[in-house]
Amino acid sequence: MKPVIALTKGRLEKQFLNFFETLDYETEPLVNKGRKLQVETEQFSFFFAKGPDVTTYVENGIADLGVVGGDILLEHEPDVFNLFPLPFGKCRMALATKAGYEWPDHKKRIASTFTNITNEYYREKGESVDIIKLEGSVELAPILGLADGIVDIVETGTTLKENGLVVQDEFLSFSARLIANRSNLKIKRNQLVPVIESFKKGANQA
Ligand SMILES: Nc1ncnc2c1ncn2[C@@H]1O[C@H](COP(=O)(O)OP(=O)(O)OP(=O)(O)O)[C@@H](O)[C@H]1O
Numbered sequence: 332m333k334p335v336i337a338l339t340k341g342r343l344e345k346q347f348l349n350f351f352e353t354l355d356y357e358t359e360p361l362v363n364k365g366r367k368l369q370v371e372t373e374q375f376s377f378f379f380a381k382g383p384d385v386t387t388y389v390e391n392g393i394a395d396l397g398v399v400g401g402d403i404l405l406e407h408e409p410d411v412f413n414l415f416p417l418p419f420g421k422c423r424m425a426l427a428t429k430a431g432y433e434w435p436d437h438k439k440r441i442a443s444t445f446t447n448i449t450n451e452y453y454r455e456k457g458e459s460v461d462i463i464k465l466e467g468s469v470e471l472a473p474i475l476g477l478a479d480g481i482v483d484i485v486e487t488g489t490t491l492k493e494n495g496l497v498v499q500d501e502f503l504s505f506s507a508r509l510i511a512n513r514s515n516l517k518i519k520r521n522q523l524v525p526v527i528e529s530f531k532k533g534a535n536q537a
């Protein structure tokens with residue numbers, strides 16, 4: 332059986348393909364995948380899922396390898412081999428508020444998709460806050476009065492700027508990562524190690 336690789340849908344998809352095209356593998360079925368969620372190339376079986384689900388599939392051994400954002404790994408802490416960084420999906424985690432916003436005297440309300448990362452950030456500061464979980468468009472929360480601030484991913488800063496928000500603290504940097512299922516890596520070692528090596532070489536040359 333070919334190695335099975337779980338890829339994160341969306342933003343990382345195109346960036347992965349640009350990277351994968353620099354390696355010596357067949358890419359055409361991936362380029363023309365359309366809305367298909369599974370793609371077979373000569374060398375691999377790929378499937379596409381949301382970032383947190385990529386970690387679930389890899390943790391459970393359905394996929395041998397996975398490509399996922401470092402932010403997702405830190406937030407969900409799956410039991411997988413976190414192999415090495417890939418040269419794309421670069422972003423930072425930041426605390427942001429409305430421009431000119433003064434923090435309230437009472438307990439702060441912080442909205443985020445990344446509730447564990449937010450919790451750990453404030454735990455290290457020794458500050459107790461109320462964390463409000465949102466699934467997306469987190470920048471709306473301070474504007475609409477749901478929260479005092481947000482913890483979210485920043486890349487270019489355009490989303491913050493266009494919504495009148497400013498960074499108060501940038502505290503983590505991430506890129507996409509290659510992950511592996513622990514037992515599959517042992518059982519299918521001869522098959523997976525050359526693949527991992529080729530990804531590593533590609534990452535080092537980028
Ligand atoms: N603005 C960004 N710039 C660069 N990388 C990003 C950015 N936003 C997210 N990422 C990285 O890409 C991964 C996937 O992000 P993407 O936005 O495609 O998924 P998502 O956050 O689940 O969004 P959606 O729910 O809109 O699909 C994130 O886990 C993160 O590592």
Ligand SMILES: O=P(O)(O)OC[C@H]1O[C@H](OP(=O)(O)OP(=O)(O)O)[C@H](O)[C@@H]1O
Binds near residue numbers: 466485487488490
């Ligand atoms: O600094 P920038 O380059 O503007 O990128 C940052 C934005 O990208 C991500 O959102 P995404 O587009 O994934 O939408 P979401 O709100 O659904 O998470 C992130 O949550 C920010 O909103």
